[in-house]
Amino acid sequence: MSEQLTVPTMAELMAEGKEPDILFWVGSAGSYDDRAKKITKAFVKILNKANVNFAVLGTEESATGDLAKRAGNEFLFQMQAVMNIEVLNAYNIKRIVTCDPHSFNCLKNEYPGLGGNYEVLHHTQFIKELITSGKLDIKNSDYNGKRITFHDPCYLGRANSEYNAPRDVLNTLNATLLEMKRSKSTALCCGAGGAQMFKEPEKGDKDINELRTEDALKTNPEIIATGCPYCMTMMSDGVKVKEKENEIKVMDVAELIASSQGL
Amino acid sequence: MNYLPNIIFAIILVVGIGYFVKNVKKLFRNIKLGKAKDISDNKSQRWKNMAMIALGQSKMVKRPVSGFFHIIVYVGFIIINIEVLEIIIDGLFGTHRIGLSVLPKSLYGFLIGAFEILAALVFVAVTVFWIRRNIIKIKRFFNAEMKGWPKNDGNIILYFEMVLMTLFLVMNATDLAFQNAGTGGNVISQFISPIFGDNPETLNIIERSAWWLHIIGILVFLNYLYFSKHLHILLAFPNTYYAKLTPKGQFPNNEAVTKEVKLMMDPDADPYAAPPESDADETPEKFGASDVQDLSWLNLLNAYSCTECGRCTSECPANLTGKKLSPRKIMMDTRDRLEEVGKNIDANKGTFVDDGKQLLNDYITPEELWACTSCNACVEACPISIDPLNIIMEMRNYLVMEQSAAPMELNSMMTNIENNGAPWPYNQQDRLNWKNE
Ligand code: SF4
Numbered sequence: 001m002s003e004q005l006t007v008p009t010m011a012e013l014m015a016e017g018k019e020p021d022i023l024f025w026v027g028s029a030g031s032y033d034d035r036a037k038k039i040t041k042a043f044v045k046i047l048n049k050a051n052v053n054f055a056v057l058g059t060e061e062s063a064t065g066d067l068a069k070r071a072g073n074e075f076l077f078q079m080q081a082v083m084n085i086e087v088l089n090a091y092n093i094k095r096i097v098t099c100d101p102h103s104f105n106c107l108k109n110e111y112p113g114l115g116g117n118y119e120v121l122h123h124t125q126f127i128k129e130l131i132t133s134g135k136l137d138i139k140n141s142d143y144n145g146k147r148i149t150f151h152d153p154c155y156l157g158r159a160n161s162e163y164n165a166p167r168d169v170l171n172t173l174n175a176t177l178l179e180m181k182r183s184k185s186t187a188l189c190c191g192a193g194g195a196q197m198f199k200e201p202e203k204g205d206k207d208i209n210e211l212r213t214e215d216a217l218k219t220n221p222e223i224i225a226t227g228c229p230y231c232m233t234m235m236s237d238g239v240k241v242k243e244k245e246n247e248i249k250v251m252d253v254a255e256l257i258a259s260s261q262g263l
Numbered sequence: 264m265n266y267l268p269n270i271i272f273a274i275i276l277v278v279g280i281g282y283f284v285k286n287v288k289k290l291f292r293n294i295k296l297g298k299a300k301d302i303s304d305n306k307s308q309r310w311k312n313m314a315m316i317a318l319g320q321s322k323m324v325k326r327p328v329s330g331f332f333h334i335i336v337y338v339g340f341i342i343i344n345i346e347v348l349e350i351i352i353d354g355l356f357g358t359h360r361i362g363l364s365v366l367p368k369s370l371y372g373f374l375i376g377a378f379e380i381l382a383a384l385v386f387v388a389v390t391v392f393w394i395r396r397n398i399i400k401i402k403r404f405f406n407a408e409m410k411g412w413p414k415n416d417g418n419i420i421l422y423f424e425m426v427l428m429t430l431f432l433v434m435n436a437t438d439l440a441f442q443n444a445g446t447g448g449n450v451i452s453q454f455i456s457p458i459f460g461d462n463p464e465t466l467n468i469i470e471r472s473a474w475w476l477h478i479i480g481i482l483v484f485l486n487y488l489y490f491s492k493h494l495h496i497l498l499a500f501p502n503t504y505y506a507k508l509t510p511k512g513q514f515p516n517n518e519a520v521t522k523e524v525k526l527m528m529d530p531d532a533d534p535y536a537a538p539p540e541s542d543a544d545e546t547p548e549k550f551g552a553s554d555v556q557d558l559s560w561l562n563l564l565n566a567y568s569c570t571e572c573g574r575c576t577s578e579c580p581a582n583l584t585g586k587k588l589s590p591r592k593i594m595m596d597t598r599d600r601l602e603e604v605g606k607n608i609d610a611n612k613g614t615f616v617d618d619g620k621q622l623l624n625d626y627i628t629p630e631e632l633w634a635c636t637s638c639n640a641c642v643e644a645c646p647i648s649i650d651p652l653n654i655i656m657e658m659r660n661y662l663v664m665e666q667s668a669a670p671m672e673l674n675s676m677m678t679n680i681e682n683n684g685a686p687w688p689y690n691q692q693d694r695l696n697w698k699n700e
């Protein structure tokens with residue numbers, strides 16, 4: 001499979017004297033986390049299929065600093081941000097797309113104050129753009145009529161009021177979209193935000209991802225869709241805790257689109 | 264003529280309003296203990312938000328039942344208070360129902376009729392609220408932070424409103440002049456009137472008592488506000504006006520940190536240079552917040568405005584899964600500590616004397632702060648746009664940047680970011696390996 005992926009880096013394009021139309025910000029999870037890497041690849045397949053002129057920073061990319069900021073280390077965040085902005089500005093980047101709502105939020109909202117001004121898109125927004133502009137054609141999908149429920153990532157939904165893009169994209173699959181009782185602006189967090197992903201939870205009577213998985217299970221779905229690598233971990237774990245991993249798949253919107261098109 | 268009642272009335276009025284003004288001044292002083300924060304942008308959007316959210320209660324009705332009854336109480340209460348104007352004029356000048364003689368009869372009847380209907384509706388709504396709190400026992404009114412004063416406060420205010428509404432109706436019902444004036448305004452009170460019989464003297468005594476108790480009650484209520492979550496009926500307005508307009512996910516970048524980072528990254532800066540003269544005796548800026556004075560004035564205004572409704576807590580993922588964190592408690596603690604600091608200043612002739620306490624640890628524990636997922640559900644849920652998350656983040660900043668007191672796992676996560684640009688201990692050179700896997 002891997003030989004099919006075309007993933008130019010900025011350095012390579014630069015050497016050829018070319019400029020990409022958009023930078024794909026892979027993010028730390030998308031680069032290193034085994035499950036999230038699959039989302040990254042699925043998204044690249046979509047980009048390749050739609051002939052998008054994109055590039056990644058590759059080894060020149062570094063953590064956005066979002067995690068450090070939410071963990072209270074403003075200092076580390078700003079160090080990371082200033083470093084990344086230097087790289088991004090040197091490459092004259094104008095447009096960025098990312099599969100990680102945390103990077104999305106950070107790049108979009110918190111970098112401008114430090115000198116990094118870019119148009120930043122979440123991958124669901126970009127996929128929607130590809131579909132609407134006709135660059136990506138969604139043919140009959142395997143997900144016809146499948147019961148899919150979408151879990152809103154906090155940093156895409158509440159944090160940036162984007163509730164429609166992922167749903168619009170999912171709707172192209174002719175699936176049956178099910179809404180959880182808590183959805184959109186009242187969606188429950190998966191439990192990973194605010195750097196929780198990297199620590200044990202405080203004492204309580206339940207884990208947050210379990211509660212959120214219960215919300216999802218109540219819709220009796222075949223697939224739980226997400227748009228965030230951390231939500232992916234949390235919801236997958238939740239489904240395992242509920243011993244439903246054989247019946248219910250947790251998939252990123254990009255994976256659904258890619259696999260529906262046989263990519 | 265006997266001027267004694269007028270004089271007594273004037274004294275009560277002056278004392279009541281005077282005490283209120285004194286407390287409002289204290290309120291301003293306490294809020295100004297917070298750090299400066301410039302919020303002078305986007306005036307038209309801010310007015311709009313205030314009109315929609317505070318005046319129009321747009322966020323209240325997201326929960327339809329409480330929203331509906333709240334609007335009744337809110338509209339009723341404001342409109343009925345127009346009647347206070349007449350009471351004040353009558354009280355000061357010794358007139359009786361001045362409105363009857365200066366307004367067209369039908370208009371006066373319409374006004375009082377509307378007030379009576381609203382009073383009855385408010386009474387019903389308040390009763391519903393009382394039942395929700397005390398019989399149905401809605402969960403969000405019974406979290407740990409709702410014991411003692413906050414719990415009583417919630418009920419006291421309901422009793423207050425019941426009594427005030429009753430007094431208003433009784434006052435009208437026993438006022439023979441009004442009942443017989445044929446204004447048609449006695450829509451509700453005409454049915455209460457017969458209960459009190461028809462002895463003019465008894466009626467007059469009851470009417471006068473109700474009248475006095477009504478105005479005294481309103482003044483007491485006004486002064487009760489400062490000590491109560493009911494301050495929100497005033498502060499909801501500035502609070503929604505000054506609320507954050509940027510996306511909820513956008514956390515402010517700390518400018519003091521920016522200065523230091525720029526300095527560190529500046530290749531021309533001499534790391535061994537002595538700090539410029541002027542900085543010599545300045546204390547270095549404290550990062551984050553450990554006490555109320557480190558928070559912004561907006562955080563403090565938020566704290567005074569909080570209605571303790573618990574909508575935030577009832578949507579908080581940490582709280583829903585049994586963690587100690589409750590965004591409502593964050594707001595209540597901030598207010599309590601601010602009050603304590605304020606009293607300290609009063610007792611020490613205008614300066615704060617270290618009392619060995621602070622907001623962190625003595626009120627809000629690190630355990631609560633670290634349970635937050637920064638999901639913004641609390642901010643979204645708050646009917647008057649309070650931002651508990653901002654206080655949590657400010658306090659985390661203090662814990663991490665001033666005390667290096669992050670949980671161990673977070674420290675190693677941050678060390679990884681520092682060393683290899685990712686939260687995991689992977690080599691930055693491997694960042695693109697996924698491509699070939
Ligand atoms: S942001 Fe924090 S305090 Fe607010 S609801 Fe989410 S977890 Fe709770």
Ligand code: SF4
Pocket residue numbers: 568569570571572573574575576590591594644645646647648649651
């Ligand atoms: S912060 Fe807002 S939602 Fe929470 S208790 Fe106070 S007023 Fe209610």
